[in-house]
Amino acid sequence: MARGTRKLNELASKLDVIVEVRDSRAPASTSSPLIKALAKIRPVIHVLSRKDLADQEKLSLWLEKLRHTYAADLRTREGLSAVKRALLRFKPSHREVRLAVVGIPNVGKSLLLNSLIGKSNAGVGNIPGITKSVSWYRNDGMLIVDSPGILDPHAESGAHLILSWLGCAKAEVVGGWENAALSLIRFLEARGMHHLVPIEHIDDEPAALTLERIGKKYGCLISGGRVNAELAGQKFIEAFGSGRLGAVCLELPDEERAIDFRDEADAIV
Numbered sequence: 001m002a003r004g005t006r007k008l009n010e011l012a013s014k015l016d017v018i019v020e021v022r023d024s025r026a027p028a029s030t031s032s033p034l035i036k037a038l039a040k041i042r043p044v045i046h047v048l049s050r051k052d053l054a055d056q057e058k059l060s061l062w063l064e065k066l067r068h069t070y071a072a073d074l075r076t077r078e079g080l081s082a083v084k085r086a087l088l089r090f091k092p093s094h095r096e097v098r099l100a101v102v103g104i105p106n107v108g109k110s111l112l113l114n115s116l117i118g119k120s121n122a123g124v125g126n127i128p129g130i131t132k133s134v135s136w137y138r139n140d141g142m143l144i145v146d147s148p149g150i151l152d153p154h155a156e157s158g159a160h161l162i163l164s165w166l167g168c169a170k171a172e173v174v175g176g177w178e179n180a181a182l183s184l185i186r187f188l189e190a191r192g193m194h195h196l197v198p199i200e201h202i203d204d205e206p207a208a209l210t211l212e213r214i215g216k217k218y219g220c221l222i223s224g225g226r227v228n229a230e231l232a233g234q235k236f237i238e239a240f241g242s243g244r245l246g247a248v249c250l251e252l253p254d255e256e257r258a259i260d261f262r263d264e265a266d267a268i269v
Contacts, residue, residue, distance in 0.1 A: 008034055008147055011100060012041040015145075017090040019083075021047045021103035021112055024054035024071055026250045027062050029162040032102050045086055049074050049108030050243070058249035065253035074111035084116070088141055096143040106168045113137075116144055161187075162250055167241040171234070181214075181233030182207045184240060187250075196245045198236070211236070 012018070018038050023030040027048055035044060051059060051071035063069055070086065072079030091097035101116070103109035117137035137144045163169035164180045165187075171177045185197060185207040194201040199213045208229075215221070215232030222228045239245050 008038060008100065008102065009041075011145060012038055015042050015098045015100055016092065017087060017097065017099045018042050018044045019047060019087065019099055019101045019112070020044055021049055021101065021107045021109045023107045023166055023168065024048040024051045024059050024062070025166060025248055026162050027066070027253070028251045029159045030104055030107050030166070030168060032104055034102060038102070043090065044068065045070070045083070047072055047074075047083055047108075047112060049112070051079065052076075053243035053247055055247050055249040058252060062249075062253045072112075074108045074115060077115060080112075080115055083112075084140070084142075087116075091141055096138065096141050098143045098145075100145045100147055102147050104163070104168055106166075113144065113146055116140075116142060165237060165240060165250075167238075171237065176230060177233035177237060178211070178229040179233070181211055181236045184237065185210050193248065196240065196248060198239065198245055 018035075020032055020035050022032075027046075038044065046066060046069040048054075048059065048062065048069060048071040050073065052073045054071070059071055063071060068086070070079055070083050072083060074080065087097060087099060090099070101109055101113045116139065118139045135146055137146075160169055161174050161180065161183050164171050164174045165184050171180045174180050174183070188194065188196050189201075189207075197210065197214070199210065199217055202210075211229060211232055212227045214236050215227030215229065218232060218235045220228045220232040220235060240248075
């Protein structure tokens with residue numbers, strides 16, 4: 001994180017605008033740990049990726065709350081035109097607009113970068129007078145620099161749980177697939193999101209028993225007909241993270257409410 005922070009800080013004063021990518025399903029927890037510092041130096045445009053996987057009603061609350069924020073499905077490029085128009089508003093009259101794309105791992109940063117630079121555009125190498133040792137790309141009135149995906153190592157455990165459910169952090173960080181799945185089951189049950197658990201809901205059922213039934217549904221059996229809880233957890237988390245179980249927003253754009261979510265996740269580890 002220190003190296004990435006240093007590089008971006010070196011670049012920031014040479015940029016016109018910074019684009020931060022977050023996941024529409026958890027815009028607070030998927031924010032970059034660098035963005036607060038960068039926002040003091042240059043204007044920031046937020047792109048909420050995977051809009052197709054988000055609860056649309058709750059996503060609209062985020063879009064109303066946050067300034068300079070656009071929701072997009074970067075795989076189909078839906079919403080990308082609005083992002084490009086917003087970026088080009090920062091273009092000086094004498095040259096391309098210079099921008100950096102930032103975000104934590106697996107929020108869609110690379111998809112956005114590839115969409116902006118275009119498939120046929122190669123890197124342009126170091127730009128004299130700007131910086132060395134980073135890759136720049138030129139396309140369509142934009143000069144774009146990539147940055148490494150960086151997680152906040154000091155984030156609370158609840159935030160790491162949410163990131164593991166969405167595929168933005170490894171399950172090992174929160175104790176493995178079984179632990180991640182058990183915490184997700186408890187979280188969804190506590191929020192009344194029973195429809196996102198792929199088996200029939202049973203009141204007051206222990207999460208371990210729910211995961212066992214999920215494992216049987218997914219065929220995660222070992223000798224003796226027992227369920228491999230780690231494999232069951234992996235399949236459940238992957239189904240949830242891919243959106244196959246339904247659209248969701250894990251946070252609302254009220255800071256206190258978002259903190260409540262995290263505290264709740266902390267309590268159910």
